[in-house]
Amino acid sequence: MAKFYIVATPIGNMGDITLRAIETLKSVDLILCEDTRETKKILDKYNINKPTMSYPSDDYSRAGHAKKIDKIFELLEQGKNLALVSDAGTPGISDPGAMLINKIKTHFSHGVDVIPIPGPSAVIAALSASGLPTHEFTFLGFLPHKKGRETLFKEIAESERTMVFYESPHRILKTLESLVKFCPTKKVCIARELTKIYEELKTGSPAEVLEYLNKNPEKQRGEFTVIVT
Numbered sequence: 001m002a003k004f005y006i007v008a009t010p011i012g013n014m015g016d017i018t019l020r021a022i023e024t025l026k027s028v029d030l031i032l033c034e035d036t037r038e039t040k041k042i043l044d045k046y047n048i049n050k051p052t053m054s055y056p057s058d059d060y061s062r063a064g065h066a067k068k069i070d071k072i073f074e075l076l077e078q079g080k081n082l083a084l085v086s087d088a089g090t091p092g093i094s095d096p097g098a099m100l101i102n103k104i105k106t107h108f109s110h111g112v113d114v115i116p117i118p119g120p121s122a123v124i125a126a127l128s129a130s131g132l133p134t135h136e137f138t139f140l141g142f143l144p145h146k147k148g149r150e151t152l153f154k155e156i157a158e159s160e161r162t163m164v165f166y167e168s169p170h171r172i173l174k175t176l177e178s179l180v181k182f183c184p185t186k187k188v189c190i191a192r193e194l195t196k197i198y199e200e201l202k203t204g205s206p207a208e209v210l211e212y213l214n215k216n217p218e219k220q221r222g223e224f225t226v227i228v229t
Contacts, residue, residue: 001112002078002080002112003081003115004076004081004083004084004112004113005024005081005115005116006090006091006117007021007091007117008089008090008118008119009021009042010119010120010195011120011121011125011194011195012088012194012196013196014041014045016195017042017119018118022046024083025046025050025083025085026048027081028082028083029082030051030080031043031051031053031084031085032052032053032072032084032085032100033052033055034054034055034091034096034097036053036054038088039052056100069100069103072104073107076108076112083117084100084101089120090118090119090121094141094142101114122191122194122223123139123164123225125194126164126194126201126225127164127227130191130201130203130227131189132162132187132203132229133162133229136161136162137163137227138163138164140156140163140165141165141166142167145171149178153178153181156182156183156186157186162227162228162229163228164225166223166226167224169220172213172220172226173210176209176210177210180207184207186205186228186229187203187205187228187229188203188204188205188227189201189203189227190202190209190224190227191224191225191226192222192223192224193221193222194225198221200219
């Protein structure tokens with residue numbers, strides 16, 4: 001029976017890869033990558049010499065998507081073992097790969113084992129170090145850029161659960177301004193550049209965190225995990 005592994009990779013610090021992930025990547029016949037150039041950095045560091053192929057994005061309209069799906073199905077039908085990785089973190093969790101996994105599970109009702117190889121997660125890392133309530137939380141992924149954005153902020157304001165989402169450096173200030181508007185009395189923690197050299201967690205009211213970033217523009221760089229409670 002063919003095996004299809006979902007392999008989590010480091011979100012920044014390459015030392016965070018698990019032993020099981022390394023063993024898995026060394027054992028498979030092909031590694032499917034979000035970006036082969038990014039994956040090559042990890043493979044080179046851990047002396048993993050396996051062929052790679054970029055996999056279809058979750059946007060089915062892109063050219064060549066069907067051919068790649070057919071190729072992946074063909075390899076699995078031949079009994080080949082494949083690993084799926086994203087550029088960082090767990091494939092399918094606010095990363096490409098979810099639709100591919102769905103297609104494989106739908107196409108192969110039997111004959112292919114889909115096996116998760118867990119590892120680093122920005123959501124869990126941020127929650128664990130935030131000092132905020134973590135017994136119950138809702139993960140929102142990346143907030144929409146326009147449609148439905150205000151509705152989500154209203155939902156965050158009304159929620160009794162801790163809310164967690166990702167934000168880019170281009171929108172972090174606007175996001176904090178919205179939190180000031182819709183839930184000024186809640187507590188916010190922003191986790192920036194987790195596991196990297198400039199890792200930082202800052203906690204306060206939405207207004208306090210916004211003021212901090214406005215006074216320190218260099219702190220507006222990097223990817224953010226935002227926790228609101």
